[in-house]
Amino acid sequence: MKVNTGIKQAFLLFIITTSFSFAQTGAKFRVVLDPGHGGKDFGSIYNGFVEKNIALNVALKVGRILDADPSVEVIYTRKTDVFVNMEDRALTANRASADVFVSLHCNSETKKTAFGTETYFVGNTKNVASIDMAKRENAVLMLEKDYKTDYADYDLQNPGVISGAFALQESVQAKSIELAGKIQEGFLEIKRKSRGVKQGPFWLLNKVAMPGVLIEMGFLSSNDEGLYVNSDAGQDELAQSIAKSILAYKKESASTTAADNTVAIKENVKPKPEPKVVQENAAPVKAEQIKQEVKAADKTEKATAATFKVQIAASSKDLDLKPGNFKGLTDVTKDNSQAIIKYFYGATDDYNKARQLLADAKAKGYESAFIVAYRDGKKITLQEALNK
Ligand SMILES: [Zn+2]
Structure with a gap:
């Protein structure tokens, strides 16, 4: 597995400094907002609805809401319509020692019948739909000229599995699931269909050293849902909901504030990259x-x-x-x-x-x-x- 040394260093720094630092130091709760795609990478396009634009609009709206809270600091992986490679997105989050990483996307499918929201955390899976989704979101790796060496741990022939994966995510996975659950709960409150909390082999989520989720805010291939997520009102509603869920998560993770004077060393264990069946949940998930x-x-x-x-x-x-x-x-x-x-x-x-x-x-x-x-x-x- 070849990983850029910059990333390795960023991880090491993270491991040494410790993970959930904001509760201990009174520092700001750092949220990295990652609008998917950008620039030459348009993401999904259906009916004139363009994923990269919707992701950016909602991210900026979420950021504006969070900025109103003085205890929160918002960091973006992009704020304009530019191409940002996956490695840089991960580096931005890891260098910031962020508390959470939230990637925003829109879904699509060729049958054009599916609709609803999904929030993913990183995990290997045998679920075909989840793999297909992760494949689409990972596909941007191939737009990068050095993807064969930079992303050697991502096997295009076996996209359900990321080799050597999840070592860094292990101690934060429960928190990712928690955050994903809150986001899906929030969508239910604004009467959006929830397709549940799911796991998928996302390269990027595996590289961020903090709780991280990827939100599929709706299907652009569904005309009705595409209209909604592409509208200013729909984006406002989505942003309100996502921001509220992030703040609810923050509140919960800040409920313990005592200082920790021991060194918790995160082990770089090598889990068996054995694919596991996802616990799919078509019904709304709380x-x-x-x-x-x-x-x-x-x-x-x-x-x-x-x-x-x-x-x-x-x-x-x-x-x-x-x-x-x-x-x-x-x-x-x-x-x-x-x-x-x-x-x-x-x-x-x-x-x-x-x-x-x-x-x-x-x-x-x-x-x-x-x-x-x-x-x-x-x-x-x-x-x-x-x-x-
Ligand atoms: Zn996407």
């Missing part, structure tokens, strides 16, 4: 439903249930597991099989309980804690655990 489904999915295969733990710290120091060493937390375990010793809080096969444990750990001051998963004593990705 965040609660998603959690229930995740829970139900966990329960279905009892033989090899995953165990979730909350990684609270990693250190070269081998600490005694007494509560006094861990801000009063009991039920702390450690993995000292490697030079860097990892410390975990709790253990459960219930993802919802793990989320509660995570909230508890954060409330105690472990702000950069995150959930990890194990199966049969082996570390697996959160995605693998949740797909079970």
Whole structure:
């Protein structure tokens, strides 16, 4: 896998500085708005509706709403009709150490019957429609002259899988799902059809080192929906809804504010790039439903249930597991099989309980804690655990 060293450095910087920094420092909550396509890359075009223009219009409207909140800082990957390559979009987000990355797009399909909204987080999938969608959004890579070397990790023959994927996303995937759920909930409130929260192999979402989602705001191939997303009123409504959902997510992630004085090291694990079946959901999806489904999915295969733990710290120091060493937390375990010793809080096969444990750990001051998963004593990705 060849990745531009600039990107690697940006990731490294991110790993060292730590992830969810705004809650700890009182710094602004940084939102990267990424209007899809631009310049020579038009995205989808149907009935005179042009994806790149709609994406930019809505992004600027979302940005204007968020700018009114002094605790939010908005960063754009583009503010005009210019071509921006995928790598630069990721770099913009990673250099800003953004709190969330939101990519805006419009959908299309040849039958011209589909309509509704979808919000994606990054994941490998066998779902044909999701792969096709990701393929279309990834296709811009081929407009870049060095795509064969710069994007060697994206296999055009096997587009459902990004090799070596999701290492960086692992600890933020749950947050991406949370944000995606809020965005889809918001669309329901403005009476848009929700096609659900989905996962797909998006090159760009895999390269941003923070919770990230890609929103398909509607189908340009549907004449009615195309008219709506292309209209000023429709774009205003979409922007209001998306901004509101981002702020709701921000509010939730800021609810724990205690400082974290331990170093949480994000591991660059190599998950098996094994494709997984997406949990498709044609019906409207609410965040609660998603959690229930995740829970139900966990329960279905009892033989090899995953165990979730909350990684609270990693250190070269081998600490005694007494509560006094861990801000009063009991039920702390450690993995000292490697030079860097990892410390975990709790253990459960219930993802919802793990989320509660995570909230508890954060409330105690472990702000950069995150959930990890194990199966049969082996570390697996959160995605693998949740797909079970
Ligand atoms: Zn697009």
